[in-house]
Amino acid sequence: MKTVNAQGMPCPLPLVMTRKALETLEKGESLEILIDSENARNNVTRFLQDHQMTVQTSQDGKMYRLLVEQPLKMGEDVRPEDYCTT
Template structure:
Protein backbone atom coordinates (compact mmCIF):
# COMPACT_ATOMS: atom_id res chain seq x y z
CA UNK A 1 0.00 0.00 0.00
CA UNK A 2 1.33 3.43 -1.03
CA UNK A 3 -0.14 6.54 0.60
CA UNK A 4 -0.06 9.91 -1.16
CA UNK A 5 -0.82 12.76 1.24
CA UNK A 6 -2.21 15.67 -0.77
CA UNK A 7 -4.15 17.28 2.07
CA UNK A 8 -4.04 21.05 1.68
CA UNK A 9 -2.71 20.83 -1.87
CA UNK A 10 -4.45 22.75 -4.63
CA UNK A 11 -5.02 21.44 -8.13
CA UNK A 12 -3.08 20.18 -10.02
CA UNK A 13 -0.69 19.13 -7.18
CA UNK A 14 -2.77 16.10 -6.00
CA UNK A 15 -2.89 14.80 -9.58
CA UNK A 16 0.87 15.33 -10.06
CA UNK A 17 1.73 13.58 -6.78
CA UNK A 18 -0.54 10.67 -7.65
CA UNK A 19 0.86 10.37 -11.17
CA UNK A 20 4.44 10.22 -9.82
CA UNK A 21 3.45 7.43 -7.43
CA UNK A 22 1.83 5.52 -10.29
CA UNK A 23 4.84 5.93 -12.59
CA UNK A 24 7.17 4.56 -9.89
CA UNK A 25 5.29 1.24 -9.66
CA UNK A 26 7.10 -1.97 -10.60
CA UNK A 27 4.13 -4.30 -10.20
CA UNK A 28 0.56 -4.53 -8.90
CA UNK A 29 -0.04 -2.06 -6.10
CA UNK A 30 -2.76 -0.12 -4.30
CA UNK A 31 -2.36 3.63 -3.92
CA UNK A 32 -4.34 5.65 -1.39
CA UNK A 33 -4.58 9.37 -2.04
CA UNK A 34 -5.72 11.71 0.74
CA UNK A 35 -7.23 15.05 -0.31
CA UNK A 36 -9.36 17.73 1.31
CA UNK A 37 -11.84 18.70 -1.41
CA UNK A 38 -14.28 17.13 -3.88
CA UNK A 39 -12.73 18.70 -6.99
CA UNK A 40 -9.41 16.99 -6.21
CA UNK A 41 -11.26 13.69 -5.87
CA UNK A 42 -12.78 14.25 -9.32
CA UNK A 43 -9.43 15.18 -10.89
CA UNK A 44 -7.46 12.29 -9.35
CA UNK A 45 -10.26 9.86 -10.25
CA UNK A 46 -10.33 11.01 -13.88
CA UNK A 47 -6.56 10.80 -14.29
CA UNK A 48 -6.19 7.42 -12.57
CA UNK A 49 -9.10 5.87 -14.47
CA UNK A 50 -7.68 7.03 -17.81
CA UNK A 51 -4.35 5.44 -16.81
CA UNK A 52 -5.91 2.02 -16.29
CA UNK A 53 -6.52 2.12 -12.54
CA UNK A 54 -9.56 0.76 -10.77
CA UNK A 55 -10.67 3.72 -8.68
CA UNK A 56 -12.96 4.08 -5.67
CA UNK A 57 -13.28 7.00 -3.29
CA UNK A 58 -14.83 7.77 0.06
CA UNK A 59 -15.63 10.79 2.19
CA UNK A 60 -13.95 10.17 5.55
CA UNK A 61 -15.16 13.35 7.23
CA UNK A 62 -15.59 17.06 6.69
CA UNK A 63 -12.78 18.15 4.38
CA UNK A 64 -11.23 14.68 4.33
CA UNK A 65 -11.44 12.29 1.37
CA UNK A 66 -9.66 9.10 0.32
CA UNK A 67 -9.20 7.92 -3.27
CA UNK A 68 -8.10 4.29 -3.62
CA UNK A 69 -6.43 3.23 -6.88
CA UNK A 70 -5.67 -0.39 -7.74
CA UNK A 71 -2.96 -0.62 -10.40
CA UNK A 72 -1.52 -3.65 -12.19
CA UNK A 73 1.73 -1.75 -12.64
CA UNK A 74 3.01 1.57 -13.93
CA UNK A 75 0.83 3.14 -16.64
CA UNK A 76 1.95 3.02 -20.25
CA UNK A 77 3.92 5.99 -21.52
CA UNK A 78 0.93 7.28 -23.49
CA UNK A 79 -1.21 7.10 -20.36
CA UNK A 80 1.49 8.77 -18.28
CA UNK A 81 1.34 11.77 -20.61
CA UNK A 82 -2.31 12.40 -19.67
CA UNK A 83 -2.98 16.09 -19.14
CA UNK A 84 -2.80 17.21 -15.51
CA UNK A 85 -4.88 20.34 -16.08
CA UNK A 86 -7.61 20.92 -13.53
CA UNK A 87 -11.09 20.07 -14.74
CA UNK A 88 -14.07 22.13 -13.58
CA UNK A 89 -16.60 20.68 -11.17
CA UNK A 90 -18.05 17.64 -12.95
CA UNK A 91 -21.49 17.99 -11.35
CA UNK A 92 -24.38 19.33 -13.38
CA UNK A 93 -27.91 20.24 -12.31
CA UNK A 94 -29.22 16.71 -12.86
CA UNK A 95 -31.06 14.65 -10.24
CA UNK A 96 -31.09 10.84 -10.12
CA UNK A 97 -34.16 9.35 -8.45
CA UNK A 98 -34.15 5.78 -7.09
CA UNK A 99 -37.66 4.77 -5.95
CA UNK A 100 -36.91 1.05 -5.79
CA UNK A 101 -34.07 -1.35 -5.06
CA UNK A 102 -34.60 -2.92 -8.48
CA UNK A 103 -34.85 -1.72 -12.06
CA UNK A 104 -37.67 -2.55 -14.44
CA UNK A 105 -40.48 -5.09 -14.32
CA UNK A 106 -40.14 -8.86 -14.28
CA UNK A 107 -37.61 -10.94 -12.38
CA UNK A 108 -36.76 -9.37 -9.00
CA UNK A 109 -33.21 -10.74 -8.83
CA UNK A 110 -32.46 -9.44 -12.31
CA UNK A 111 -34.00 -6.11 -11.30
CA UNK A 112 -31.58 -5.82 -8.36
CA UNK A 113 -28.61 -6.62 -10.61
CA UNK A 114 -29.77 -3.96 -13.06
CA UNK A 115 -30.18 -1.36 -10.28
CA UNK A 116 -26.62 -1.99 -9.11
CA UNK A 117 -25.36 -1.71 -12.70
CA UNK A 118 -27.34 1.51 -13.14
CA UNK A 119 -25.67 3.14 -10.11
CA UNK A 120 -22.23 2.03 -11.32
CA UNK A 121 -23.01 3.54 -14.73
CA UNK A 122 -23.84 6.84 -12.99
CA UNK A 123 -20.28 6.88 -11.56
CA UNK A 124 -18.95 6.76 -15.13
CA UNK A 125 -20.93 9.74 -16.44
CA UNK A 126 -18.89 12.64 -17.79
CA UNK A 127 -21.24 14.98 -15.93
CA UNK A 128 -22.17 13.68 -12.48
CA UNK A 129 -25.57 14.35 -10.94
CA UNK A 130 -25.91 17.07 -8.36
CA UNK A 131 -28.10 14.91 -6.10
CA UNK A 132 -29.32 11.32 -5.86
CA UNK A 133 -32.65 10.81 -4.09
CA UNK A 134 -33.65 7.47 -2.55
CA UNK A 135 -37.16 6.73 -1.33
CA UNK A 136 -39.57 3.82 -0.80
CA UNK A 137 -37.71 0.60 -1.70
CA UNK A 138 -34.77 2.63 -2.98
CA UNK A 139 -34.00 3.61 0.62
CA UNK A 140 -32.48 0.15 1.19
CA UNK A 141 -29.71 0.92 -1.33
CA UNK A 142 -28.06 3.45 0.98
CA UNK A 143 -28.09 1.22 4.05
CA UNK A 144 -25.82 -1.44 5.54
CA UNK A 145 -25.71 -4.59 3.46
CA UNK A 146 -26.36 -2.82 0.14
CA UNK A 147 -24.24 -3.94 -2.82
CA UNK A 148 -24.20 -0.33 -4.04
CA UNK A 149 -22.42 1.29 -1.09
CA UNK A 150 -18.95 1.40 -2.67
CA UNK A 151 -20.22 3.24 -5.75
CA UNK A 152 -22.45 5.57 -3.71
CA UNK A 153 -19.58 6.47 -1.37
CA UNK A 154 -17.42 7.19 -4.40
CA UNK A 155 -20.10 9.50 -5.79
CA UNK A 156 -20.49 11.23 -2.42
CA UNK A 157 -16.72 11.82 -2.25
CA UNK A 158 -16.97 13.59 -5.62
CA UNK A 159 -19.59 15.97 -4.27
CA UNK A 160 -22.82 14.19 -5.24
CA UNK A 161 -25.45 14.64 -2.51
CA UNK A 162 -26.86 11.27 -1.45
CA UNK A 163 -30.21 11.82 0.26
CA UNK A 164 -32.60 9.19 1.63
CA UNK A 165 -36.21 9.70 2.71
CA UNK A 166 -36.45 9.63 6.51
CA UNK A 167 -40.06 8.40 6.50
CA UNK A 168 -39.01 5.48 4.31
CA UNK A 169 -36.08 4.59 6.57
CA UNK A 170 -38.46 4.60 9.55
CA UNK A 171 -41.00 2.45 7.73
CA UNK A 172 -38.41 -0.20 6.87
CA UNK A 173 -36.69 0.02 10.28
CA UNK A 174 -33.44 1.21 8.71
CA UNK A 175 -32.88 4.60 10.37
CA UNK A 176 -29.86 3.32 12.32
CA UNK A 177 -28.43 1.47 9.32
CA UNK A 178 -27.98 4.38 6.91
CA UNK A 179 -24.41 3.94 5.60
CA UNK A 180 -23.96 6.79 3.13
CA UNK A 181 -25.34 10.28 2.67
CA UNK A 182 -27.96 12.03 4.78
CA UNK A 183 -31.64 11.84 5.71
CA UNK A 184 -34.11 14.07 3.92
CA UNK A 185 -37.85 14.78 3.99
CA UNK A 186 -40.62 15.03 1.41
CA UNK A 187 -40.54 18.83 1.28
CA UNK A 188 -36.84 18.75 0.42
CA UNK A 189 -37.36 15.94 -2.13
CA UNK A 190 -40.05 17.92 -3.94
CA UNK A 191 -37.98 21.12 -3.82
CA UNK A 192 -34.90 19.32 -5.18
CA UNK A 193 -36.82 17.69 -8.01
CA UNK A 194 -38.63 20.94 -8.89
CA UNK A 195 -35.33 22.79 -9.21
CA UNK A 196 -33.58 20.15 -11.35
CA UNK A 197 -32.68 20.81 -14.96
CA UNK A 198 -33.00 17.08 -15.65
CA UNK A 199 -34.32 14.09 -13.68
CA UNK A 200 -32.95 10.61 -14.43
CA UNK A 201 -34.96 7.57 -13.29
CA UNK A 202 -33.98 3.94 -13.88
Protein backbone atom coordinates in the same frame (compact mmCIF):
# COMPACT_ATOMS: atom_id res chain seq x y z
CA MET B 1 0.41 0.10 -0.30
CA LYS B 2 1.75 3.46 -1.34
CA THR B 3 0.02 6.55 0.08
CA VAL B 4 -0.10 10.01 -1.50
CA ASN B 5 -1.12 12.61 1.06
CA ALA B 6 -2.32 15.54 -1.02
CA GLN B 7 -4.38 17.19 1.71
CA GLY B 8 -4.06 20.95 1.64
CA MET B 9 -2.31 20.90 -1.73
CA PRO B 10 -3.53 23.39 -4.36
CA CYS B 11 -4.69 22.05 -7.73
CA PRO B 12 -3.22 20.58 -9.83
CA LEU B 13 -0.58 19.42 -7.30
CA PRO B 14 -2.63 16.40 -6.09
CA LEU B 15 -2.70 15.12 -9.67
CA VAL B 16 1.02 15.78 -10.17
CA MET B 17 1.76 13.85 -6.94
CA THR B 18 -0.51 11.00 -8.04
CA ARG B 19 1.12 10.85 -11.46
CA LYS B 20 4.57 10.73 -9.82
CA ALA B 21 3.52 7.96 -7.45
CA LEU B 22 2.29 5.86 -10.37
CA GLU B 23 5.85 5.84 -11.72
CA THR B 24 7.40 4.28 -8.63
CA LEU B 25 4.95 1.53 -7.67
CA GLU B 26 6.24 -1.94 -6.89
CA LYS B 27 4.61 -4.82 -8.75
CA GLY B 28 1.24 -5.61 -7.13
CA GLU B 29 1.34 -2.55 -4.88
CA SER B 30 -1.92 -0.64 -4.45
CA LEU B 31 -2.22 3.15 -4.31
CA GLU B 32 -4.07 5.31 -1.79
CA ILE B 33 -4.59 9.05 -2.32
CA LEU B 34 -5.80 11.37 0.45
CA ILE B 35 -7.44 14.61 -0.73
CA ASP B 36 -9.50 17.28 1.00
CA SER B 37 -10.82 19.17 -2.02
CA GLU B 38 -13.79 18.02 -4.05
CA ASN B 39 -12.36 19.50 -7.26
CA ALA B 40 -9.08 17.68 -6.77
CA ARG B 41 -10.95 14.46 -6.00
CA ASN B 42 -12.94 14.79 -9.23
CA ASN B 43 -9.88 15.60 -11.34
CA VAL B 44 -7.66 12.84 -9.93
CA THR B 45 -10.50 10.31 -10.23
CA ARG B 46 -11.11 11.31 -13.85
CA PHE B 47 -7.40 11.05 -14.66
CA LEU B 48 -7.15 7.56 -13.14
CA GLN B 49 -10.31 6.39 -14.89
CA ASP B 50 -9.07 7.85 -18.19
CA HIS B 51 -6.05 5.57 -17.72
CA GLN B 52 -8.24 2.49 -17.22
CA MET B 53 -7.90 2.32 -13.43
CA THR B 54 -10.78 1.53 -11.08
CA VAL B 55 -11.09 3.95 -8.17
CA GLN B 56 -12.88 3.25 -4.89
CA THR B 57 -13.73 6.40 -2.93
CA SER B 58 -14.58 6.75 0.73
CA GLN B 59 -15.12 9.92 2.74
CA ASP B 60 -14.15 10.73 6.31
CA GLY B 61 -15.32 14.21 7.23
CA LYS B 62 -13.68 16.56 4.73
CA MET B 63 -11.13 13.97 3.62
CA TYR B 64 -11.58 11.76 0.59
CA ARG B 65 -9.66 8.50 0.33
CA LEU B 66 -9.20 7.22 -3.19
CA LEU B 67 -8.06 3.63 -3.44
CA VAL B 68 -6.68 2.03 -6.59
CA GLU B 69 -6.15 -1.66 -5.95
CA GLN B 70 -4.65 -2.41 -9.34
CA PRO B 71 -2.86 0.74 -10.44
CA LEU B 72 -1.25 1.03 -13.83
CA LYS B 73 2.46 1.78 -13.65
CA MET B 74 3.20 4.83 -15.73
CA GLY B 75 6.36 5.78 -17.58
CA GLU B 76 9.22 7.27 -15.58
CA ASP B 77 11.64 10.06 -16.30
CA VAL B 78 9.46 12.81 -17.66
CA ARG B 79 12.21 15.22 -18.63
CA PRO B 80 11.67 18.85 -19.64
CA GLU B 81 14.25 18.52 -22.45
CA ASP B 82 12.10 15.96 -24.26
CA TYR B 83 9.36 18.54 -24.64
CA CYS B 84 11.40 21.58 -25.59
CA THR B 85 10.35 23.09 -28.86
CA THR B 86 13.21 25.55 -29.04
